[in-house]
Amino acid sequence: MNDARRYCPLPSPFAMKRGGDLRGAHVAYETWGELSGARDNAVLILTGLSPSAHATSSADDPAPGWWEAMIGPGKAIDTQRWFVICVNSLGSDKGSTCPASIDPATGEAYRLSFPELALEDVANAAHIAVTSLGIERLACLIGCSMGGMSALAYMLLHPGSVRTHISVDTAPQAQPFAIAIRSLQREAIRLDPHWNEGHYDNTRYPDTGMSIARKLGVITYRSAMEWNGRFARIRLDAEERDEGPFGREFEVESYLEGHAQRFVRNFDPNSYLYLSRASDWFDIAEYGHGSVLEGLKLIHIEQAMVIGVSTDILFPLEQQEQIAEGLRAAGAAVEFVALNSPQGHDAFLVDIDNYSRAIGGFLNRL
Template sequence: MREFIPPAARFVDLPVDFPLRRGGTLHGARIAYETVGRLDEDRDNAILILTGLSPDAHAASHPADTAPGWWEEMVGPGKPVDTDRWYVICVNSLGSCKGSTGPASVDPASGDPYGPDFPELSMEDIADAAAHTVRALGVERLACVIGTSMGGMSALSLLARHPGLARSHMNICGAARSLPFSIAVRSLQREAIRFDPQWNRGRYDAERYPQRGMLTARKLGMMTYRSPQEWDSRFGRTRITPERRRDTDPFGPAFEVEGYLECHAHRFSRRFDPNSYLYLSRCMDQFDLGDSCGGTVEDALGRMRLERALVIGVETDLLFPLRQQREIADGLAAGGLDVEFLALDSHQGHDAFLTDTDRFGAPMAKFLAAL
């Protein structure tokens, strides 16, 4: 169990006792964050970014860490989220392993990592911890909350639980609840980890590590982050050249697409804590904005206290399909909000918001410029 903390991460302490919604209390937990840009005197130019399952708080380069961030094309001076104007706060989710307290962190009660003893995590806990972080930075009213992928879930939860904390919202490839296909994908990913004997019910270390399970989980993830159409043009039926075939098993990787998955999965498998993956994955399944507000998704969306919202989805998204962004946009509009809904014709699937910056950048910049 290991944490992977970006070099310039800073930290906000959560209240000494931080009770979780499904039971259990964290003691002395913290949230990792980074900021880009400057908070102005009125403290009204802050934007919060909530991330997908795996990214850390390093969304973009800045003087303290000049390495490119995970959303480098989108956040920075003169970029769609223009840090010459906006003070951007990016928060690492509670339960992650990138600096915020999670299963890989040390449990002060035992002096050992929590591992499988970490309490059950909910999207509402992630949202509350992010709201606490924002307020601890002296911001009482955000100009905008941007949530991407899983961050689109935690953002909706935050908006519902902390009315008035934000003026506007951008929901990018997000969802107001998990649907059966994505639950099934994540269920299989968790199985790959859980049934890896090296997982050992959550008690592993660097030597005895569920590498095999993480590889399979990540490959399955990649398959749902991209789109079949993109892969047709990118890989077609090209085969791995014999000299590059590492695996002599006749049933092993023979096509470029298999080599690509192998390569990406290897890169990821040692950089994310397997237990953290399990907790965040299950937390996504459990999320239903309606449940969390004691009503339906429509009720919860219809009650949002916001001025404006931009909701973007992609036609080829398998994991967060377009009908889920339409549901968000319709629900917010039913509450009387000024909502713009964009269904982008990108071939890059769920990950289009990371890669297809041309299509996403312009509407995001326009939305923020009009705030």
């Protein structure tokens, strides 16, 4: 049992952007550090699609978190100075209300009766969690990947609630390449006969669809440079090969299979579909009369750091430049950091030295 996880009830009904509402819903979150008497040292982290709220270890839950090397005493996000909150996205099965949750109206899991999910809903739910802790204004809002898009929505929908922002490997809108990949991932899940229009269980479960979806994701999270450097054309030893026709022969195939196996039963397929589609739908240009720049200019904060990676094919560097330009046009003092990490989109989870230097440097200057 995760003793560090806490739950924030959402207002009932909780209205969703695209229609419908949730009743009796909640989001899961964890905190580290101490909130100051003035309540002015809170840092909120919004996550990518699959992570939980367990960003780093604590006395209540000593298991390593997904950003363990980044958060803690004396680390880049220093819990001796900052009160750090990480909220699990609404719609995620890592503790928040999601398609796998029980619908109080029916006593059955929502499955596909869960209302259409937008990242604006994720942002609004996170804002409720923050204000429930008595925090009116965040010292800093950090958004990674999908969480970066949720962070833009948060600042747009809740003016004055954020002083500074760190944008990590994200985008103001999904580009066609990212939409195409996510569309294929969803198709792989939906075409698995065990998905059964969302009505699967542990005995009939869309393992194959989830496996293909995860492999597609991992391919796009890293860069061709890294694939070449790590695997080249190295073949598996004879005893490790899959001897069936067209079976696994190369090391890179085995690597993808390992990633898929660790993921398949650890994330609810319907939740994956909902969050994936929410990422496609998000578009800050909706708020700027069709212009990304005009949408971003509606966000008013004091300072921002926008970090991107030259090898990121999912959220390319020019999209980080757009965010920096828009926030600057809105009056924020913006630092733009372009990293050359070979790890692509996943660099923020892997290239900790460079990200720590950037993020820790920014926070130290506040």
